Amino acid sequence: MMPIGSLARMVAANTFRSKREVATTGGGESKLGGVFAAIVALVILAGVIVWGWELGPLWLSLLVAGVVASIVLLARGGRYKRLGRFALSSFGIVIGIATFVLFLASTEQVGTVLEKIFPVEEVEVVAPQVSLLGKDISKRLDDSLVQTIKGRSEAKRVLPRMSLQFPAYGDGTFNGAHLSLEIGGAADGIDPSYVVEDSTLTPGEHTMFADVFRDWEAAENNTKPRQQCVPPGPKDDNPCTDHQRYYCDKIDNTCHHRVPVVLSPTMLELYNTQFAKSHKTPIIDQDFAKFIIQQGGMERMRFTLALGMSVFGSTGDTGKHREVEATVVGISAKAKKIGMTVPLQYISRWNTEFVNVDAGKTYSSIVVTLAQREQLAVFSQWLQDTLDLRLEDSLGEKFATVVFVIRLVLVIISLVIIGISAVNIAHNFFMQVSERRRELGLLRAVGASQTDVQLVVMGEAGLIGLIGGLLGILFGWLMSRGVDALSNRYVPKFPFKPTTWFHFQWWILLGGLGCAVFFAVLGGYLPARKASKMEPAQALTQN
Amino acid sequence: MPSVPPSGNAPVIRLRDVTKSYGAGTAKTQVLRGVSFDVEKGELIALVGQSGSGKSTLLNIIGGLDQPDAGEVEVLGTDILKANDAARARMRNAGIGFIFQAFNLLDHLSVLANVTLPSAFMKDTKEVDARGHEALRRVGLSDFATRRPGELSGGQKQRVAIARALFNSPKLLLCDEPTGSLDSKTGEEIIKFFQELNAKDKVTMVIVTHERRVSSIAQRVIAMKDGMLVETTDEALQETAGPS
Numbered sequence: 097m098m099p100i101g102s103l104a105r106m107v108a109a110n111t112f113r114s115k116r117e118v119a120t121t122g123g124g125e126s127k128l129g130g131v132f133a134a135i136v137a138l139v140i141l142a143g144v145i146v147w148g149w150e151l152g153p154l155w156l157s158l159l160v161a162g163v164v165a166s167i168v169l170l171a172r173g174g175r176y177k178r179l180g181r182f183a184l185s186s187f188g189i190v191i192g193i194a195t196f197v198l199f200l201a202s203t204e205q206v207g208t209v210l211e212k213i214f215p216v217e218e219v220e221v222v223a224p225q226v227s228l229l230g231k232d233i234s235k236r237l238d239d240s241l242v243q244t245i246k247g248r249s250e251a252k253r254v255l256p257r258m259s260l261q262f263p264a265y266g267d268g269t270f271n272g273a274h275l276s277l278e279i280g281g282a283a284d285g286i287d288p289s290y291v292v293e294d295s296t297l298t299p300g301e302h303t304m305f306a307d308v309f310r311d312w313e314a315a316e317n318n319t320k321p322r323q324q325c326v327p328p329g330p331k332d333d334n335p336c337t338d339h340q341r342y343y344c345d346k347i348d349n350t351c352h353h354r355v356p357v358v359l360s361p362t363m364l365e366l367y368n369t370q371f372a373k374s375h376k377t378p379i380i381d382q383d384f385a386k387f388i389i390q391q392g393g394m395e396r397m398r399f400t401l402a403l404g405m406s407v408f409g410s411t412g413d414t415g416k417h418r419e420v421e422a423t424v425v426g427i428s429a430k431a432k433k434i435g436m437t438v439p440l441q442y443i444s445r446w447n448t449e450f451v452n453v454d455a456g457k458t459y460s461s462i463v464v465t466l467a468q469r470e471q472l473a474v475f476s477q478w479l480q481d482t483l484d485l486r487l488e489d490s491l492g493e494k495f496a497t498v499v500f501v502i503r504l505v506l507v508i509i510s511l512v513i514i515g516i517s518a519v520n521i522a523h524n525f526f527m528q529v530s531e532r533r534r535e536l537g538l539l540r541a542v543g544a545s546q547t548d549v550q551l552v553v554m555g556e557a558g559l560i561g562l563i564g565g566l567l568g569i570l571f572g573w574l575m576s577r578g579v580d581a582l583s584n585r586y587v588p589k590f591p592f593k594p595t596t597w598f599h600f601q602w603w604i605l606l607g608g609l610g611c612a613v614f615f616a617v618l619g620g621y622l623p624a625r626k627a628s629k630m631e632p633a634q635a636l637t638q639n
Numbered sequence: 640m641p642s643v644p645p646s647g648n649a650p651v652i653r654l655r656d657v658t659k660s661y662g663a664g665t666a667k668t669q670v671l672r673g674v675s676f677d678v679e680k681g682e683l684i685a686l687v688g689q690s691g692s693g694k695s696t697l698l699n700i701i702g703g704l705d706q707p708d709a710g711e712v713e714v715l716g717t718d719i720l721k722a723n724d725a726a727r728a729r730m731r732n733a734g735i736g737f738i739f740q741a742f743n744l745l746d747h748l749s750v751l752a753n754v755t756l757p758s759a760f761m762k763d764t765k766e767v768d769a770r771g772h773e774a775l776r777r778v779g780l781s782d783f784a785t786r787r788p789g790e791l792s793g794g795q796k797q798r799v800a801i802a803r804a805l806f807n808s809p810k811l812l813l814c815d816e817p818t819g820s821l822d823s824k825t826g827e828e829i830i831k832f833f834q835e836l837n838a839k840d841k842v843t844m845v846i847v848t849h850e851r852r853v854s855s856i857a858q859r860v861i862a863m864k865d866g867m868l869v870e871t872t873d874e875a876l877q878e879t880a881g882p883s
Contacts, residue, residue, distance in 0.1 A: 099761075099762060099764060101764070102758070102759040102760070102761075102764065103759075105759070106759050534741075534743065535745060537704075537743075538743045538745070538756075539756075539760075540704065540728070540731075541702070541704060541731060541737045541743075542731070542732065542737070542756050542757040542759075542760065542803070543728050543729070543731050543732020543733070543757050543760035543761070544728060544759075544760050545724050545725045545728035545729075545760075546724050546728075547724075547725070548728070548760055631704075631705065632699075632704040632705075633696070633699035633704040633705040636704070636739065636743065637695075
């Protein structure tokens with residue numbers, strides 16, 4: 097078998113030649129390559145100058161039109177018939193691979209975003225609220241149940257959530273705009289560590305959470321005595337020394353740390369798209385910690401939490417009510433989608449105070465992080481059989497399935513395109529082999545074996561695939577830039593809207609390239625076999 | 640049927656009762672009918688005969704480019720019928736140089752790349768270019784290494800083809816109508832070159848030709864008619880070969 101270096105050189109020389117015949121005339125190679133590259137470069141340059149980089153799709157479409165026109169011209173010109181045919185073959189591969197990587201990268205990104213919204217490995221255990229006989233309160237999610245679930249090997253982490261079980265509302269002023277919002281039933285508490293570990297947080301925000309998002313009441317009750325204060329009037333300054341964090345409580349006349357509140361990205365988007373526009377308040381489009389600092393610190397993010405009262409005028413069962421101050425300290429995907437989230441201990445104490453002791457010990461749900469996604473079915477079955485509990489319908493799982501099916505369909509479409517290109521390559525190579533009989537016969541005469549000839553032809557097909565694959569990846573990436581530019585310019589903001597719709601993982605690029613080469617070689621296989629079986633003596637006498 | 644008596648050394652080519660036919664059934668054509676002869680080392684043989692007499696087929700069988708139906712064919716110590724495709728390819732690559740009437744140069748390659756083409760199928764690829772330049776020097780085309788075949792005259796192209804055939808310093812040169820596409824003056828030059836090559840380097844040569852002037856330089860003329868060897872008398876030559 098011929099050495100790999102010789103094979104590579106021969107394949108490259110055969111693929112990039114400008115003429116197909118073993119000719120007798122000619123005036124050297126044309127400057128085709130240079131002219132072609134110059135046209136492409138000029139189209140790109142003109143596009144960038146006229147429309148700018150951001151308007152990628154416009155100049156990109158011009159670029160594509162230029163490339164297609166050049167290929168058609170090449171194919172029409174008899175002189176470069178062979179190169180033209182190869183260009184057309186590889187064009188199919190380019191389009192196929194471009195769609196392949198584009199589809200995979202987009203579904204990958206959509207999957208990533210969906211996983212942020214609905215973590216698939218996280219499930220929420222809830223108690224059935226209704227039975228055939230009516231309301232069912234026989235199942236309580238409490239600490240003992242948390243411990244039982246913690247004992248399961250499938251559960252990597254078990255964190256309870258507790259909803260606020262009585263009326264409450266938030267009331268505050270932000271940038272001169274007054275806002276009252278009912279939060280009874282829309283607020284809950286979670287373990288602070290769950291939020292602090294939020295992978296979506298930027299380092300700045302993370303520091304802020306680690307420092308601020310915790311149960312300040314428990315932390316400070318056992319330490320130094322609280323600062324005494326006189327509750328200020330509406331226009332008075334905050335009497336507490338650390339006015340950024342503390343407020344003067346109207347009941348015990350001491351300074352208390354404001355209740356730390358985190359909001360979900362959904363709330364942030366709602367604020368940006370609805371509230372900020374209608375109330376002409378600033379858009380939050382940067383690191384939330386920086387935004388807070390820019391707005392004048394946490395004191396400017398404070399609001400009054402009226403516990404036991406409703407904006408609709410009603411009060412809770414006990415008739416109790418009091419006010420505390422809270423402050424927004426950050427954004428977290430773990431926060432309640434619509435509403436607000438505070439450290440679990442606050443909700444527990446408030447439920448005990450405003451409802452009863454049981455309410456302070458009963459969780460609304462238990463978030464279980466599974467060690468492995470595949471264990472979901474086992475865990476779900478155990479939950480139902482042993483504890484008579486169920487999992488909250490996992491939207492994440494449903495979306496993941498939908499994304500998987502969509503990805504499968506899109507990948508099949510791209511594979512069909514690439515497959516058609518492979519058939520096209522096979523057709524072209526069959527013609528090439530017939531036309532190059534004499535050349536292939538000569539190779540046999542100077543020492544090529546059947547295997548060598550087969551390798552040369554398949555190598556040429558592989559090179560077409562490799563070039564087509566590289567161009568396809570480049571084309572796909574350019575398309576993604578165009579789509580992102582259009583999306584950033586024209587698509588309005590919405591919750592979790594990503595800055596890019598594509599995530600080009602290394603395996604997608606490598607897979608695309610491998611796929612291009614594989615299908616091209618597959619297309620070249622039968623023509624290569626035909627070439628290798630050709631009788632050299634007869635091939636050499638071909639006119 | 641004439642044949643060359645074997646000498647003391649093993650012949651470069653040994654043919655015994657070689658037969659070859661093309662087609663099948665009623666369309667079957669018998670091209671070779673029991674051809675036997677030996678070619679000794681350093682001989683220059685002219686294979687003459689009318690078109691269709693089977694001389695090119697015989698040359699292809701000797702070169703391992705075609706397989707006989709029956710008989711014995713031993714070339715450079717290789718049994719052509721028993722050797723597999725890879726072994727025959729190695730034999731062609733290392734021991735045989737082919738020269739064709741139509742030159743068979745690859746236009747997309749430079750003159751030097753055409754000359755060094757056999758190196759693509761060799762394991763030892765040392766000093767390939769230097770050897771290519773040396774082969775070009777021998778045929779008087781040292782200054783044409785970077786040209787393309789399309790820029791050369793017919794005579795120059797045949798010289799490039801000869802340089803390619805000489806690249807691996809073959810023991811056997813098989814030439815199929817090497818002067819058939821050349822004018823008489825260029826043809827004379829090529830014939831003279833063959834004579835020198837045979838005399839100085841002792842390269843064994845088998846030349847298929849129609850031309851008297853080519854067969855006239857041969858040490859031995861083997862004439863063919865209807866797939867068989869015939870007496871190589873002057874009369875026979877007149878009958879089978881073309882004009883001088």
